[in-house]
Amino acid sequence: MITINVAMAVVLAVLYSVGFYLLLQRSLMRILIGIVVLGHGANLLLQLAGGPPARAPVLGTADPGTFADPLPQALALTAIVITFALTTYLLALGYRSWVLTGKDEVQDDVEDRRVAARERPEGSLEEDSTGPDDVVDPGSAAASDEPAEPAEPAEAGR
Template identity: 45%
Template sequence: MTPTVVLPLVIGGLYAAGVYLLLDRSLTRVVLGFLLMGNATNLLVLSAAGPAGGPPIIGVTEPEDMSDPLPQALVLTAIVITFGIASFLLAIIHRSWRLVRQEVVGVDEEDRRVARREGVHADELDPDDLAPEDRPAAHADSLHRTARAGDSTAEEALARRYAGIPSDDIDLPPTRGASR
């Protein structure tokens, strides 16, 4: 008995085609790729039995001439599993088509959102943009930014910055449109 070269070639070809299809975004191709790869794997299991022999039935074939029955049992199980999963996958794809009229691998929106996210995070909000109640105690960053060397007090810095707005003793809101 000589080992066959056909099986390894077929297995390799099926794997190559299967991987190629599996890399596609279209789900139908993914299913086809999975089927090809499943069959390639089943053939691999089968060829693990070594050279072919007679049917492994006592009384029909001499034990020395029998082919190994165990991989055949294994491959039967594997075929059933592959078949079941493939049909489930088809049902899922059909469902996907009914739901979104698409049969491509979907995008993880939350993932994209996190990746796109920029700027303000609640942890690093500028305290100036918060309502006064929500600011950390004793926060006065805004003053340091505007303060110049000559300013002896914060009041002066504020007075210059908000020139034209009635100042602090009286509790009046600023005029409309006054911006920082």
């Protein structure tokens, strides 16, 4: 019977909780670090699920009962590649955000707030707040719902 080391289970719980906490932050750099920490937690979980170290799975060298399961090792290699690809993508995204805005915070989606306020039921207990979000941006999709003012006809005498 294989038992899981309690200390490793606690380390896994800490890695996953810190990773998810960092994913919920607004800074892209913290989100990136959260993805990396979650990747390390996934790798450690896969290695822990693989059991204790054993013999290499090569036939004719040892008893098949003492072979190590190669599946968790293959899954760990796949998790490393996925984490690396996601890390490079988020680094490029963070760099582009830094170049364009000068900060790495994720901005609020004003249009998403407008849609959520529009779909709120009539008798909801939430207060309707008026503020800068209620102003219609001329380039937004909400501006296209308003009827356009008719253009004045050009003078024919000129």
